[in-house]
Amino acid sequence: MATHESTGESVAETVGWRTKLRYVLNGDLVRSLPFWGVPFVIMGIAVYGGIGYNIAISLTDTAGIGAVDWSSLDLEMYRQALAAPAVHRAALNTFVLLVAFTSISLVLGLFLAILLDRQFRFKEQVQMIYLLPMSLSFVVTAKLWVWMYNAESGVINVTLGLFGIGPIDFLGDPSYSLGAIVLALIWQFSGYTMIVYLAGLQSIPGSQFEAAQIDGASTVRIYLRVIIPQLKAASVSAAVVLMVFALKAFTFLYALTGGYTPPKGTDILATLMMREAFSNVQWAYGAAIATMLLIMALGVISPYLYYQYRQGSL
Amino acid sequence: MARDSLADIDVAGIVNGMDHRRLGIYIVVTLFIAFFLAPLEAGILTAIKTDASIAQTVPFLPPGTDGATAENIGTAYGQLQSSIINSLVMAIPATLITIVLASMAAFGLTMVDWRGQVGILVLFLIGVFVPYQAVIIPVDKFWYQVFPLAQMLEPVARLKLVEPEHMLLVPLTITHIAYGIPIVTILFRGYYQSMPQSFVEAAKIDGKSLTSIYTDIVLPLSKPMFGVVFIYQFTQIYNEFLFSLTIIKYADSTAATMTLVLSGIGASISGIDYGLRMAAAFLAALPTLLLYIAFSEQFAKGLQTGGA
Numbered sequence: 286m287a288t289h290e291s292t293g294e295s296v297a298e299t300v301g302w303r304t305k306l307r308y309v310l311n312g313d314l315v316r317s318l319p320f321w322g323v324p325f326v327i328m329g330i331a332v333y334g335g336i337g338y339n340i341a342i343s344l345t346d347t348a349g350i351g352a353v354d355w356s357s358l359d360l361e362m363y364r365q366a367l368a369a370p371a372v373h374r375a376a377l378n379t380f381v382l383l384v385a386f387t388s389i390s391l392v393l394g395l396f397l398a399i400l401l402d403r404q405f406r407f408k409e410q411v412q413m414i415y416l417l418p419m420s421l422s423f424v425v426t427a428k429l430w431v432w433m434y435n436a437e438s439g440v441i442n443v444t445l446g447l448f449g450i451g452p453i454d455f456l457g458d459p460s461y462s463l464g465a466i467v468l469a470l471i472w473q474f475s476g477y478t479m480i481v482y483l484a485g486l487q488s489i490p491g492s493q494f495e496a497a498q499i500d501g502a503s504t505v506r507i508y509l510r511v512i513i514p515q516l517k518a519a520s521v522s523a524a525v526v527l528m529v530f531a532l533k534a535f536t537f538l539y540a541l542t543g544g545y546t547p548p549k550g551t552d553i554l555a556t557l558m559m560r561e562a563f564s565n566v567q568w569a570y571g572a573a574i575a576t577m578l579l580i581m582a583l584g585v586i587s588p589y590l591y592y593q594y595r596q597g598s599l
Numbered sequence: 600m601a602r603d604s605l606a607d608i609d610v611a612g613i614v615n616g617m618d619h620r621r622l623g624i625y626i627v628v629t630l631f632i633a634f635f636l637a638p639l640e641a642g643i644l645t646a647i648k649t650d651a652s653i654a655q656t657v658p659f660l661p662p663g664t665d666g667a668t669a670e671n672i673g674t675a676y677g678q679l680q681s682s683i684i685n686s687l688v689m690a691i692p693a694t695l696i697t698i699v700l701a702s703m704a705a706f707g708l709t710m711v712d713w714r715g716q717v718g719i720l721v722l723f724l725i726g727v728f729v730p731y732q733a734v735i736i737p738v739d740k741f742w743y744q745v746f747p748l749a750q751m752l753e754p755v756a757r758l759k760l761v762e763p764e765h766m767l768l769v770p771l772t773i774t775h776i777a778y779g780i781p782i783v784t785i786l787f788r789g790y791y792q793s794m795p796q797s798f799v800e801a802a803k804i805d806g807k808s809l810t811s812i813y814t815d816i817v818l819p820l821s822k823p824m825f826g827v828v829f830i831y832q833f834t835q836i837y838n839e840f841l842f843s844l845t846i847i848k849y850a851d852s853t854a855a856t857m858t859l860v861l862s863g864i865g866a867s868i869s870g871i872d873y874g875l876r877m878a879a880a881f882l883a884a885l886p887t888l889l890l891y892i893a894f895s896e897q898f899a900k901g902l903q904t905g906g907a
Contacts, residue, residue, distance in 0.1 A: 315715040316809055320707030324700040324780045325719065331777030332726040335734030342736055352744055400628060413895045414632050417639070421884050421900065422838030424858045428865075428880040429638040432645060432658070432873050440641045440658050451844035472638065477902055484903045504844035525728070529815070533730035536840040540862045558732050569775075572736050579733035586728045590721060599717055599724075 306423035336579065343572035350566065352535045362573035371557060372574065378463060379553040379581075383531040384403065385467045386474075390527055391520060393471060395477025399508060401479075402486045403494075412483070423473075427540035430469040431456065459550030466551050470537065474530070478523050485519030486512070518596075532582050535559055554578050610658050646671050646878035654872055671878035675864070679882050681853070682860040687886065689768045689856060690836040693775040697783050698828055702821065704780065706813050710799050720788075726781030727906070736780075739845050740789030742770040767854040771846045782905055783832055789904045790824040791817070830894050831901030834887050857883045860873050 307314060343359040366372050369531050398414060401408050418426065420425040442452040489512060497507045531532040535555040538547035545560040547553075554574060562571025593599050607673030641658040648656065652666025661667075708720055742748060752766040794817070802812045840858040847854050850863045861883045864868050 313711045315713070317707040317711035317713065320711075320809070320813070321704040321719065322707075324704040324784065325723075327700070327777050328723065328726055328784075331774070332729055332781065333722070335737040336729065336738035337732055342740070349905060353740065368730040397631065399622060400631075401611065405624070405628070411628055411632065412899070413766050413892075415635055416634060416895065416899060416902075417888075417891065420834060420887050420898065422687075422858055422887070424838075424840055424861050425880045425884045426638075428861070428876050429642050431871075432642060432877060433638050435658075435873070438654070438658055440637055443657050443659075467856075472635065476635070480899050480903055508880060522906070529728050530882065533732055535732065538775070539844075540838070543863050553731070555732050559735070560734050568736055568740075575730075575732045575734075575736065582730050582733070583725075584727065590724060594717070596841065 288316065303526070327373055339572050339579075342569055345569045347568040348566055348570070353568070362569045363576075366570065366573045366577065371552070372554070375554045375557040376554050378551060379532065379555070380408050381463060382470075382534065382553060383528055384466060385464075386529040386531050387524055389467070390471050390474045390478050391524060393458070393475040395482050395513070395520075397475065397479040397518070398486055399480035399512075402483065410560070412480070415479055418473040418479050423536040424540040426469065426473050427537050428474075430465075432543055434465055435444075456548045462548045462550040466538070466541075466548075470534070481519050481523045482516060485516045521589065521592065522553075525585060528585045529582055532578055532585070537588050555577055629734045642877040642880060645873055646675075646881055648874055650872075650874060665731055666669070668874075671874040671880065675879035675882050678864060679857065679860055679879055682855050683858045683883065685765075685768060685854055686837055686857040689772050689775070690833055693698060693772045693779065693836050694829055694833045696772075697776045697779040697832055698825060700776070701780050701783035701828075702787045702818075702825070703813070704784045705791055706817055707789050708784070709791040710796075710812065710817065711809065723781045723784050726778075727785055731778065735841060735845055738774060738842065742774075742846055746889060748773075762853045767847050767852070771842060771854075771856070774842050774846060775839070778842075779832055779836065782835075783828055786828050786831065786901065786905045787821070787824065826894070827897045827901045830890060830897050831905055834890065834898070837887055 342353055344360070345354055345360055346361065347353045359405060401411060405411070421429075434442075436442055436452045436457070441455065441568040445451040445453070453461060455461045491495060493511055494507060497511050501508070533555050535551065538551060538556050539545065539552070539559070541548055545556070545564040547556045555578060558571050558574040561574060563565045565571075590599075609834045631693065637659065644661055645653055645658055647667050648662040649666050649668045649670075652662040652668075656662055656666065708716055708723075711831070748770045749766040752769055753763040756766050757765040798816050798820075799812055802816055807815070812904040838858065840862065847856060847859055849855065851861050852859075861879055864879040865872045
């Protein structure tokens with residue numbers, strides 16, 4: 286491909302601008318434009334126009350009903366947000382949720398994938414059951430888990446009651462609520478990490494396993510030393526997806542209570558931002574928190590994109 | 600200990616020649632099946648119990664003959680019916696239009712080589728990961744202040760059978776298309792990259808135009824991918840909540856989607872009606888659950904390449 290282009294270019298330089306223009310018009314950029322142009326413009330307006338508009342609003346003092354007030358532009362909202370204890374609490378909760386949810390989902394998914402990877406007879410059926418929660422809306426999941434955690438007659442408290450523990454109001458007690466939410470999200474997502482790891486495991490030739498076995502290595506050792514180190518790419522992409530999800534997890538928390546205020550002790554930046562903007566109508570303040578969320582998401586994905594670029598997989 | 604060895608003998612007797620290690624795997628797999636199905640099982644059983652039975656029986660055991668009822672499901676159906684239709688009316692065209700646009704974009708960015716392509720691609724990729732919170736205030740301002748499309752379309756509604764409020768589904772559909780394009784493009788691009796490039800090269804040498812390469816070669820070859828992507832994106836849009844909340848706003852709107860109505864069902868001043876709530880959750884999840892059971896393989900494939 287590259288050779289075609291360079292020969293074409295040197296020809297274009299020696300001939301007149303008409304030919305040059307014709308060359309550009311027949312070039313691959315222009316010829317491919319009708320295919321990606323329209324979707325690119327729609328996406329560009331929505332994503333980058335949206336981001337720009339959000340940042341612009343965050344610089345104003347817009348609040349209440351009515352149009353955006355462009356009269357004074359400054360970083361006041363960011364200063365307020367960075368000084369607010371509510372933002373600090375939400376940032377800490379976001380961080381705890383992100384780390385706990387991502388790491389446990391990855392480990393559990395890897396465990397399930399290894400469990401099903403080798404010579405398991407009902408592999409496909411079991412895999413289907415483990416992945417089932419991913420087909421549900423977060424609103425549905427939230428309803429199911431509110432009932433699971435119910436203090437009087439929920440499954441978890443009834444089960445704990447058999448061992449003489451509880452009852453514990455998991456979603457009402459701030460010392461348990463964040464952990465309870467992490468568990469529910471792990472329930473929904475570990476099937477996803479499992480299938481990502483299963484795809485990774487399938488790409489490793491079985492001969493490696495057999496060779497190590499002949500050498501007398503135990504199964505645990507083979508996985509730790511030979512197989513798992515090769516799952517780096519799968520781990521990285523799953524981790525990025527999970528971390529970005531943890532940053533924007535709003536729907537699940539909203540649906541737990543049916544309102545903008547999540548259970549006590551579980552307020553994260555995403556819920557705080559939505560509540561400030563849409564419930565307290567502090568648009569500029571909400572927009573500032575949204576920008577901070579965006580920066581955090583970019584902090585997660587830019588190393589990933591760079592890694593992908595270096596690997597040549599872009 | 601005693602119990603363990605008893606289970607050993609039983610199962611080993613049924614499955615001939617099974618060793619201890621294999622048995623251990625089966626037990627762990629079964630425990631996880633219980634973990635993943637418990638919330639669903641308890642939910643379904645609660646949905647068919649009377650209030651008295653919910654209070655008296657354990658949530659994961661079935662009700663007695665006098666404790667079973669179809670009342671919750673009936674009530675939930677009445678409350679959800681129109682919103683499920685709204686969700687389908689919105690999600691099906693949104694998914695189809697997204698797929699058409701994104702498959703073209705992916706073709707333009709994969710099958711045709713030109714410098715700067717990676718830059719465009721990175722812009723699409725960032726679009727996949729941007730948290731919707733970072734654009735949600737603009738989405739609200741855009742559809743209510745800058746370009747109130749639903750309001751503009753209200754006269755159209757008066758001519759037909761739909762309510763003026765239903766017009767809110769139009770901006771919602773457009774929003775889903777715009778924010779769905781990046782991920783669906785990336786899904787298609789992954790597939791096109793794995794397709795043998797020799798077809799395209801040969802067609803180019805034959806002097807075929809890009810359009811005919813797309814319609815005659817690439818489209819027929821990517822039929823299975825269209826299935827995968829449809830299932831993935833339809834599930835995403837049908838289950839999505841944030842855009843519905845921002846654009847439709849109220850669960851009692853005639854345009855309210857499934858997730859919007861479901862988020863408020865079963866909560867009343869007198870307490871939470873879990874029977875009704877569970878029945879509603881299952882009715883609402885039914886379309887995507889059926890799709891998943893019928894096409895779980897395609898669903899898994901979509902997730903593997905596209906992410907959650």
